[in-house]
Amino acid sequence: xxxxxxxxxxxxxxxxxxxxxxxxxxxxxxxxxxxxxxxxxxxxxxxxxxxxxxxxxxxxxxxxxxxxxxxxxxxxxxxxxxxxxxxxxxxxxxxxxxxxxxxxxxxxxxxxxxxxxxx
Numbered sequence: 046x047x048x049x050x051x052x053x054x055x056x057x058x059x060x061x062x063x064x065x066x067x068x069x070x071x072x073x074x075x076x077x078x079x080x081x082x083x084x085x086x087x088x089x090x091x092x093x094x095x096x097x098x099x100x101x102x103x104x105x106x107x108x109x110x111x112x113x114x115x116x117x118x119x120x121x122x123x124x125x126x127x128x129x130x131x132x133x134x135x136x137x138x139x140x141x142x143x144x145x146x147x148x149x150x151x152x153x154x155x156x157x158x159x160x161x162x163x164x
Contacts, residue, residue, distance in 0.1 A: 050089035050098050056163045062087075062116055074114045077131070080152045081108040085160055092129040107137065110144050110153060114161070125157065 048068050065074040065088040077086045077095040082104060086095035092111035099109055111129025118124050127144040139145050144153065 048089050050095050051087055052098060052102055053085045053087050053160050056160055058163070059116070062161065066116070072115055072117055073126075074116065075111070075129075076114055077109050077111045077129075078153050078156050079104040079108050080110060080149060080156065081105065083156050083159070085156060087114075092131045096131050110149060112144070112153060114157070116161075121162070125154070127153065 046069075049065070062074070066072065068088060069090050074087060075089055075092055075095065077092055077099060078084075079086075079099055084099070084102075084104075086099045089095050096104075096106065096109045096111065100106060109131065110127075111131040113126040113128065115124050115126065127150055128142045130142055132139055132142050132144055144150050
């Protein structure tokens, strides 16, 4: 079964975000951020599928970072988990599934705030 993935380029609201819950994960939404183009591929079962969609849309793989959004958690600082298999990139000094570079984490946060939280 395929689950919907959408490229988000403009701010969305919480109601729109809810359609990605239970699709397939009950409380989590996978996403991939293009930190250069400042867009997000939201949804799906695998981060690699979302990354592939962004690459087809013109993104460069080196700018793509995967994470998970737990939008139902009360505290915003607990809503993002910077973990994905696509983040393992020794060539970019990232040796684990987690985004290790704080500058990249900050950029991901800025993009999430702009497109998901509307800040």
